[in-house]
Amino acid sequence: MPAETDERYHHGNLRAALLAAAEQTARESGVDALSLRDLARQVGVSHAAPRRHFPDRQSLLDALAVNGFQRIDTELRAAVARAGDDFVARLKALTQTYTRFATRDAALLELMFSRKHGENADVFLAAAQPSFTLLEDLLQEGQVQGVLREGPIDQIGIVLFATMHGIAAMTNGHLAPPDLLEGLANTAVEQFVRGAGRA
Amino acid sequence: MPAETDERYHHGNLRAALLAAAEQTARESGVDALSLRDLARQVGVSHAAPRRHFPDRQSLLDALAVNGFQRIDTELRAAVARAGDDFVARLKALTQTYTRFATRDAALLELMFSRKHGENADVFLAAAQPSFTLLEDLLQEGQVQGVLREGPIDQIGIVLFATMHGIAAMTNGHLAPPDLLEGLANTAVEQFVRGAGRA
DNA sequence: CCCGGATGTTGGCGTTGACTACATAAGTAG
DNA sequence: CTACTTATGTAGTCAACGCCAACATCCGGG
Missing domain, CATH: 1.10.357.10 (Tetracycline Repressor, domain 2)
Incomplete structure (x- = not known):
């Protein structure tokens, strides 16, 4: 088990994590409140990382x-x-x-x-x-x-x-x-x- | 008739003009494409003018x-x-x-x-x-x-x-x-x- | 006549989506 | 094991936007 330091370079499951975070944020605050950068922050990756999974x-x-x-x-x-x-x-x-x-x-x-x-x-x-x-x-x-x-x-x-x-x-x-x-x-x-x- | 020079300081009917422009833009390009600044440009006023009519x-x-x-x-x-x-x-x-x-x-x-x-x-x-x-x-x-x-x-x-x-x-x-x-x-x-x- | 509220302008702050160049990880073939 | 390739994430940048504050101009009632 590779020591989940939360500092791995690769998230491992970014796409799913983004969708999950997005779903919750949308439910709580509406679709308009969805920001790629904010989702990236929530998940703990850089602001451009989501782009790999969602153009x-x-x-x-x-x-x-x-x-x-x-x-x-x-x-x-x-x-x-x-x-x-x-x-x-x-x-x-x-x-x-x-x-x-x-x-x-x-x-x-x-x-x-x-x-x-x-x-x-x-x-x-x-x-x-x-x-x-x-x-x-x-x-x-x-x-x-x-x-x-x-x-x-x-x-x-x-x-x-x-x-x-x-x-x-x-x-x-x-x-x-x-x-x-x-x-x-x-x-x-x-x-x-x-x-x-x-x- | 006061010489419609299109350079009057006051538009005179900004609110209605903005709504009309917004309606057309929305119909053509969708609600997401609506930008206050762009509407202001379309109508020929400064980017902050709409604020007087729509907070x-x-x-x-x-x-x-x-x-x-x-x-x-x-x-x-x-x-x-x-x-x-x-x-x-x-x-x-x-x-x-x-x-x-x-x-x-x-x-x-x-x-x-x-x-x-x-x-x-x-x-x-x-x-x-x-x-x-x-x-x-x-x-x-x-x-x-x-x-x-x-x-x-x-x-x-x-x-x-x-x-x-x-x-x-x-x-x-x-x-x-x-x-x-x-x-x-x-x-x-x-x-x-x-x-x-x-x- | 002038003065005050209504209306519009200018400038600016912070955030965002999108783009590019680069860094690192993971897989694969020799 | 190593070298090449691809997938994935990072860092930095840009233009546009919403919102705000300070200032300018207009207009109508005292």
Whole structure:
């Protein structure tokens, strides 16, 4: 064991350390408060070290966002699995989990849905895809069980996803009271099930 | 007429000019590209002049957002009035107008729903209120006409607003293809009307 | 007429993102 | 073991920015 003097020339895990520090700082103080130089200080490296791992500030933010999509996908799948077999219960679990995540990590959400990545749009889409697929698979369950009417699952999925996301976004933007969050999410699901239900 | 030499000491309308320049720059290059110094240059004043009207950068962004709420409210009301008497048609007009505005002025929308105003949250809420009220009034029409079932209008309104907003946000974030925008908005309204319709 | 508040200017401080040149570590082939 | 190569971190610099304070100019009411 090479004597962790904290003075090794190479950090050994800088990229991950920077992302971790960034995530915490973002959660506490917002994305705008993220500074490459400050992160470098937090981690204990020189101000230009992050450049080896993130060519510019935006690319760090992008990595953060992609991480976010992966984390939320994990949480969503766990929640759906935990919710049992009932279709509506599963849908509510997904919605609640999403809105809760999105309000807990508001800064991260803002990053994930930021429009500052015309370039890497495909990377973001790929990162988000698993969760979209999860929702679409769930909706298909609903159709097979006869709870939902037939229809273009992808479009319906986007609309429902948009509703979840919008509820979270409005809450984060202080345009909807936080204590309504849970109720709104449930109302949304119930209306959706009636609206997309078999006639 | 006092010889517009463009060399008057006082600009005369700096605040409005700054906001106008900011709005255009934001639309073209995003909010992050907004710099007080650059705006000052665009308008032809010294780099510290904006400070007289906006104590700091955030307060300019706030003013921009409030302007946005006012503009969208105007557009929404015009669209609803223009849509005739049919409830669903009016609702669709509102939704289409909102999503179109929100995708055309994506940067502005990001500002309006940004969560960087824990302080002035009430100012933002007040700015957004008219449009919320517009939607709620419309929903009440629906209830009176018997198209919608009874229910808590405020909550239902937030959910529908969230759906509109979410569709716009996902489109702006490149997570939904732009050419679906119109179709998604209509699907959302149709499902909503079925979901919140009389049983 | 002048005086005070409103508005704009000049200069400057500290921080940041980005860039370049250099230093050190780690891996690999001879 | 050594020499070469690549990955990673350091040091120094630059232009731009936000914010601040001191000064200049304008304008309207006493």
